[in-house]
Amino acid sequence: MEQIAISMMPASYGDSFLISCKNLSDTNILIDTGFISTYTNYLKPRLLKMNKAGKSLDLMIITHIDADHISGALKLLQENGFSSDSKIINIKEIWHNSYRHLHKKDLENAEIENEIDKNIIKDINKMGYPTEIIINKDFKKDIGAKQGSSLAALIKHGGYAWNSSFGGESINIENKNVIDIGKEIRIRLLSPDVDKLNSLEEYWKKELRKLGFKSKLDGKALFDDAFEFLMAYEKTLIPKDFQQNISSSKKEIESLVKEGFIEDNSPTNGSSIAFVLETKNKKILFLADSHPSIITKELKKIYGNNLIWFDAIKISHHGSKGNTSPELLEIIDSNNFFISTNGMKFNHPDLVTLSRIIYRKTDRTRNIIFNFDTAVSDYLNQKVLAEKYNYKVKVLREGENYYI
Structure with a gap:
């Protein structure tokens, strides 16, 4: 009997999902790794247990370079060592777009033209990744050590199969959009496209120029570290008043779904x-x-314009209201919606996102699945609302498996 176990790790305000598919054979996929604390407290014990049972990670996907998705992978690869002699678990392939995949020229040994620019890159590399922040009403505190090696450097040094399903090139839908993992899994890529990757590279160039960098922006190994570190500090360009705090908004669900939509432009x-x-x-x-917008476009290409029913949906960007549009919700639905965040730092998820999901009429009960109690999960966990909109709130504990 086919069964998929989804483990949504307690990744603070980040993401980390361990997927195990059991059918003809076991296939295990790790999607993002949260923070170092996520890896140390939750992922590492699970991976060691898998390794002891003779299992591997068939694929590790680092979806993008935000610290709340990538930081745990740094510690994992540091401890795992070389791909040929894995200390934690065998990783068959890693998907990760770094600067070398954005920049087309093969200039591995390019030199920076002047000392000022060399120092700018050195200063960026000293920054490392942003650390996890613990926030409550009394204090705000960084936890964990600054990470001095980029994921790109660790993947290369460890000799891991890196984007090998894409010929070692960038992961994008114009390169390849259908990938088979073993005998039982097919992945249909929806994002990014070349334009999205070009936008990231242009943003990187713009930020470097702001710092006074004047040399040509060439060279793969030269910029991998600096690219990851600087982009990990990128902040959303949406106005501050766009982000909503549940404590100041007890609007009716009906009112929230009528709010205008502005797409995230990070x-x-x-x-x-x-x-x-x-x-x-x-x-x-x-x-x-x-x-x-890109998700809606690609889903329509693959499945047509009719409603697409999924067995589960991992909501984009921790439920931020700029990442789930009314147009997208017109074509997707599920019994199971996953939202990964503890609500700290950015006050995710936004209630308007959940309102748009549950407000749609359905004969099926929707499960809204959290990995932490948050202000929004508490607000939605009201019997009168749950009965009116036909949903249930579930809060998973410490990475417990949810079976599909």
Whole structure:
């Protein structure tokens, strides 16, 4: 009997999903790794247990370079060592777009033209990735150590199969959009396209110029670290008043769904690897932090204009209201919606996102699945609302499996 186990790790305000598909053979896919604390406290014990049972990670996908998705992978690869002699678990392939995949020229040994520019790159590399932040009403605190190696550097040094399903080139829908993983899984890529990757590269160039960098922006290894570190600090370009705090908004669901929609325009979010995971009888939509316009367009290309029913949907960008459009919700639905966040730092998820999901008429009960109790999960967990809109709130504990 076909069964998919989805483990949504407690990744603070980040993402980390461990997917295990059991049919003809076990296939295991890790999608993002949250923060270092996610890896140390939750992922590492699971991976060691899998390794002891003779299992591998068939694929590790790092959807984009935000610290809340990538940081755990840094610690994992540091501890795992070389691909040929894995200390934690065997990883058969890694998907990750770095600067070398955005920049087409083969200039591995290019030199920066002047000392000022060399120092700019050195200063960026000293920044490392942003660390996890713990926030409550009394304090705000960074936890964890700054990471001094980029994921690109660790993948290359460890000799891992890197984007090998894409010929070692960038992961984008124009390169390849259908990938088979083993005998039982097909991945249909929805994002990014070349335009999304170009937007990220242009943003990188713009930020470097702001810092006074004047040399030619060439060279793969030269910029991998600096690219990842600087882009990990990219902030959303949506106005501050666009983000909504549940504590200041107790509007009726009916009022929220009438709010205007403004799409997220973050270049890093737009570069997200989003896809449909298909087995013989099931399909799951994993949206990372992707932009809804490209997802809507690609889904219509693949499945047509009718409603597409998924066995599960991982909501984009922790339920941020700029990443789930009314147009997208016109063509997708499911019994199971996953939202990964503890609600800290960015006040995700936005209630308007959940309102748009549950407001649609349905004969089936929708499960709204969280990995933490949040202000929004508490608000939605009201009997009168749940009965009116035919949904249930579920909160998973410490990475427990949810079976599809």
